Amino acid sequence: MTGSVRLEPVDEQNLEPLLSVAVAEAEPADVMPPVEAPAGWSQARRDAFRDFHRASFGGLDGPTRTLMFAVVAGGEVVGMVRMARCDTPGVVETGMWLGRSARGQGLGAAALRELLNRAAAAGMRTVVAETTPDNAGAVSVLRKCGAKLRDEGGKLHAEMCLDSALPIR
Incomplete structure (x- = not known):
């Protein structure tokens, strides 16, 4: 199973499993934009998480121009891309x-490679991302997927x- 994933568009079917993973295994600031709510995974923050993801149900041509996928490994939702x-354009x-x-x-x-394939199939030419130099996991994933990295003010x-x-690796 290592490195094997499937991407499923986020919808009502996988939204609650995605929220469950976020609550159990991530900090709110790592998985959604900041919101005015009590610290931690309060009910208000959980509701905001749902609203944030539902706003993108329209996909690339919808109001947010965003397509979100649940990352599924071993039959379980493990994250989002x-x-x-x-x-x-x-x-x-x-x-x-x-x-x-x-x-x-x-x-x-594996998830980023699959997303790159989906972006190409949607007619995209370039995928960009931004992270911080100290986010070793993100930097590693980006490098493995052939990203050209440049420092822009930290x-x-x-x-x-x-x-x-x-890249295949």
Whole structure:
């Protein structure tokens, strides 16, 4: 199972399992935008998590211009990866999170590779991402997927061109 994933568009069927993984294995700030709510996984924050994901049910052509996928490994939801249209045609931005128990198994790179394939199939030419230099897991995943990285004022900007073959490793 190591490194083997399936991506499922986030919908009402997998939203609660995704929230369960987030609550059990991630911090709110790592999996959703900040909201005015009590600290931790309060009911208000759980509701905001649901609302945040439901807003993207329209996909790349919907109001948020974002398509979110549940990352499924071994038949279980273990995290989320998304792509969001940028203002530049043919470019989408990506972000991902995995529950703590799913990290370090090659699942992040497998999920990003699958997302890159989906982006190419949707007619995209480039996928970009941003992280911090100290996010070793994200940097490793981006490198494994052929990203060109550059430091931009303390942030790492990643760019993956879909016009060439994707790395297999």
